[in-house]
Amino acid sequence: MGIFSRFTDIINANINSLLDKAEDPEKMVRLIIQEMEDTLVEVRSASAKTLANKKELTQQINKWKSEADDWQSKAELAISKEREDLARAALMEKQKCVDHADALERELGLVDEQIGKLQDEVTQLQDKLADAKNRQKAILMRQKTVSSRLEVKKRLNNFNVDDAIGRFEQYERKIDSIESQVESYDIGKQSLARQFAELEENGKIDSELEALKKKVQAKSSEGPQE
Structure with missing residues (x-):
């Protein structure tokens, strides 16, 4: 389950809890926005860690490729000196380096995919957060208006004509x-x-x-x- 999906579950759980307790809508709106802001921080933190992991993987891949090139050079040197045994051993070491680099590149592909998803989630969350903040004032004004109307209705209902x-x-x-x-x-x-x-x-x-x-x-x- 992704962070954004988990965030939705958290929000829904809190909304249901607040509705069950008949909490003040103003508190509910603030809680939703706070949850969105906290989740945005969490997603950005995860994205930063993933980017750092990508950088480390890239460095390791370059290291293995560099070692593979070095063993290739050693194999060529051994052949030039008519040391086929050394050339064979050098090529075997080179293959190990290539295998390590290939494995890390596959892992790097998964990391890139994860980064893309995180970036999409950050964008979605930012849009939803901006929309929530824009609607917050209107929601609170509607809540106050409805509360005032309800109070008037109660007074009229209690008034003995x-x-x-x-x-x-x-x-x-x-x-x-x-x-x-x-x-x-x-x-x-x-x-x-x-x-x-x-x-x-x-x-x-x-x-x-x-x-x-x-x-x-x-x-x-x-x-x-x-």
Whole structure:
């Protein structure tokens, strides 16, 4: 199993654990990003070690090839000196060096393949990490918005509408009572004013009536003259 696949298993396990515990989504997002960052460090470290291993293998291959060339030169020297036995021994040593170099080159091919996979995983992980960080703010804002909406819904659900309307009507009745008291004072004042007005009006009529009586009596007393 590759590092990237193992990382996915770790993330899924942590997400499931957080969901089971109903953890804060903000903590979950931070944990996912932290896991991705830690895994990226791990992948880069593995890549660095693999590159170092490739360098060491390359050096060993070059060493064996150099020794093979050296034995080739010794075999040629032995032949020139008519020492076929030494030439044969030199060629045998050369073959050993070639075999070692070939084995290391096959191993180097596997290392190159591993490096390619690690580089792909680093690229994928970097892209996913960048995407996660870009989405983190939006996710947290959505979480806060949903939490606020949920709180409002809870308050509305706990709010007793009938009780509120009952209190509202009670306040209306109190206001009606106060308004009635104010109007009763106004009515009392209007009634008193009207009574005085009637008294004044009656006084004028009485005065006019008395004047009219005197006028009629005066005419009667004068009477017709013979």
